[in-house]
Amino acid sequence: MKNKIKILIAGGDMRQIFCAEKLSRKYDICVVGFDDEYITDRLSPYKNNSGSEKFDCVILPVMPFDEVGNINSPCFSGKLTTAKIYSMLKKNAVVFVGNDDKRIWEKFPETAVVNYMSREELCLKNAIPTAEGAVMTAIRELPVTLNGSSILIVGAGRIGTALTMILKGFGADVTLAVRNGRGVAKSRILGVKSVLTKEMGSDYALVFNTVPELIFDRERLFGFDKNTLFIDLASRPGGIDFDGAAELGRKVIWAQGLPGKTAPVTAGEFVAETVSGILDERSESCE
């Protein structure tokens, strides 16, 4: 793979547009699957493919397919078929996607498929817009200030850490619920209190869950005040019994896909940085 790598950005939401903007500083790019109104000024020169040239790689949306198997392109009034995209790629091209949908392998044979969302680096970065979006939701929904409120964060991983940093700035009274002594130690380094998840109490105005396991079953939810707000940031199936919460009248918000919603520019740039890093690695390993 020599310079200058040619990258096709195909379909997706505005994140892909901002991803394309960032990549255009370093690579030859082309954008398809967007109506003109979605193409930003800076990206305008890249919306038409210069001709019959083929691409070294393609970046597909996080969720690559729509319900009929075409490329997911919510900002496009036309239709973007996988066959069309495949025909634009060089042999042995790299296909970047954001999940592990098996159909990719069928529809893009003889390519290298890379799930950019599985990169630790991107997961770390996405913890930031996720935490910011979660905090925005909390300010909007809570009738009290975060300042001075008792807040429980379940999980001291990436998102738990990002939330802790932000909420300390608000002057909130933060407790991290952790699994073991390592979590206790990590909480001390971050400067907040901790409790073992199995021993956690219920006296909190706000609870963020970041652990993708059933932490808050009906019994545990029952112990909380009806004014406590729960925000679940864990990926499916999440950590809260939603049906149980509904029956008990507990307020639960299931907040998903926050990076793209809260900060589409930043989220797009994060994808661009990750793709760029992967291409650098592949290039180095080829030398």
Add this chain to the structure above:
Amino acid sequence: MKNKIKILIAGGDMRQIFCAEKLSRKYDICVVGFDDEYITDRLSPYKNNSGSEKFDCVILPVMPFDEVGNINSPCFSGKLTTAKIYSMLKKNAVVFVGNDDKRIWEKFPETAVVNYMSREELCLKNAIPTAEGAVMTAIRELPVTLNGSSILIVGAGRIGTALTMILKGFGADVTLAVRNGRGVAKSRILGVKSVLTKEMGSDYALVFNTVPELIFDRERLFGFDKNTLFIDLASRPGGIDFDGAAELGRKVIWAQGLPGKTAPVTAGEFVAETVSGILDERSESCE
């Protein structure tokens, strides 16, 4: 004024309800000017006056009068006249209001009028929900994360300080625009950079203004990028030339009355704490 002081809470929005809840722990209270649906469970016992007893003081809304001169009572389908309220007060009662409307003196003769909003303590406290509401607005409106963004805060007073504390937690790149060397020194104590207002640059993704003077006139606005978001937190007339901003296509949000909107429970409790503090002072000075 001997124990147990009798307080009437008359009209206003939900803040007054939460103010009443808090005061009910310490004083004899009664709430008028709210339909039953707005009366919280905890407040229910206090909605009917026990009889012909008269009150030592009354708490009126921040803006006490509606357009026809009755007590402002947006949560009441009836009518709350000043004459009715006046008749419920003891002679020499204390009337608490949230601004300096001259009509108070006419309609409540022979009472002591106290503007609780002029108390430094309440202004300081209200800086917190104001800053939280402003930050929520910024996360919602900006397409990038606060983390890593260049943010200018104009004014190192109460709200500027509260914003600084919060935004540092987000990992934002904060600069305080200050008037003089004292402001520079204060910024250092808070751990952020500073610039003299007259020398400030324009390379910021987000600008919070807290100074009630025309800081951002058309000329200065012109120098900023069109993507910069301005949030004006200063009281009327604010610090931004809105017409100029509109013509130049600069994004400006005029954010007012944030405490009551962002955190009505906390804002109501702050009023209660302030009123309670004033009553303590008056009681001490009478002894």
Add this chain to the structure above:
Amino acid sequence: MKNKIKILIAGGDMRQIFCAEKLSRKYDICVVGFDDEYITDRLSPYKNNSGSEKFDCVILPVMPFDEVGNINSPCFSGKLTTAKIYSMLKKNAVVFVGNDDKRIWEKFPETAVVNYMSREELCLKNAIPTAEGAVMTAIRELPVTLNGSSILIVGAGRIGTALTMILKGFGADVTLAVRNGRGVAKSRILGVKSVLTKEMGSDYALVFNTVPELIFDRERLFGFDKNTLFIDLASRPGGIDFDGAAELGRKVIWAQGLPGKTAPVTAGEFVAETVSGILDERSESCE
């Protein structure tokens, strides 16, 4: 006072040397009252007066006089008389000193005397090295980490605020002892707990006092654990009954003059910035 102002730095400790270094970027300066070994390379060109020229102002040490009434010059093996310095000044020169010693007026007649230490700006800045020095002392003396320790800071002024900012970063459990509701509100903005001074408890591993009044009398000290460390940062007479503490076996450190000890370069630059600011003001008011 026209450009280029001629400034004489006379006597004092290393702070004056670093003050001189900083001022030399903007003014014509000359340094007297230091043996050669104390003169830094950068300052070397300024150690000899170029001739018979007289100075527009002189900067004296914080404590200007030694026990026999000469200029305090601990880094000088010679003798620096006030008469000598006076003879080097223009008529109507400005004399900068760091306290209100009355003898200044006698020994420097027909000059304008300015106490740079009384400037709010410098007091604010000096709160930073004071707090850093106090925290260094605490780490050195306490056998436990600041992280997780209960710490009481008495006073929410300049030094109390600077200490709060630093100690929060350590993950300490900080409480501010304040005088009134305004202090309570300020503590909330800074994101820490507060207690009224008159109601404060005694369960702290570490206490910083910043209030120059007798806060900790024998009775109050008696209530504290014998392992509690007290660090008194208030100016004379301080806020702790030292004799009582000694008899009770309480550990008290009286920490004075920390800026010059902890960070002589920064402390000297702060004096330079303040003097420079004062000269700018005087110059503006003359125009």
Add this chain to the structure above:
Amino acid sequence: MKNKIKILIAGGDMRQIFCAEKLSRKYDICVVGFDDEYITDRLSPYKNNSGSEKFDCVILPVMPFDEVGNINSPCFSGKLTTAKIYSMLKKNAVVFVGNDDKRIWEKFPETAVVNYMSREELCLKNAIPTAEGAVMTAIRELPVTLNGSSILIVGAGRIGTALTMILKGFGADVTLAVRNGRGVAKSRILGVKSVLTKEMGSDYALVFNTVPELIFDRERLFGFDKNTLFIDLASRPGGIDFDGAAELGRKVIWAQGLPGKTAPVTAGEFVAETVSGILDERSESCE
């Protein structure tokens, strides 16, 4: 292993005393290898073995042996032989030590040897007193305030994270030198700038190294200002060419064993918590 476990604390410095104090709340303990003057009041009842009973485990010092092969016991005027200790243990006892000295296995045959210092949990916790001690050293040695100083921290691991949290509170201008994109992302979450180690600059007043590899060779040191202070926190052989630094006149402090020096009580309690956690695990796995 049933309750109540009998633990022998044998030799070492004051950390072992505080470790014993903490363990005495939960276990039957006995302390040997300390002269009476080192035995704290709380520990006094535990200094004499109640008789001929044998112990379930023994806690040895971090460095278990002195130069002649006895137990390291700097607070003991007598001699503590391994044979004596071995004779006090039950068969299959657990021997806790703080490093991997091979001689342990010879001298304590038929025991389970556990290196408590290899536990992630303890390493995490020890990062806190290490960072506090390092910061104390920096304040003491630097002639400028940490506030406003440019500080480079090499390594975003445990100690790098602990240092970052603390130094942000000082209002320092912190940059993390990291190895790769993951480190960049982690820095963003912590709210500080980052640079790739291979691309790092030299414009810093203070450098903390936490990486146990030669990062600062002579060439790199040459690029730094002679006033830059280096503090090396990495374990042997450290990350700085000490000979090179000495020849170039660069100021380097090799700071080792900080937890025991900076905060012996906390460091001892950390060991106690770790030992207690290990015993709990072993107990659970036996059930």
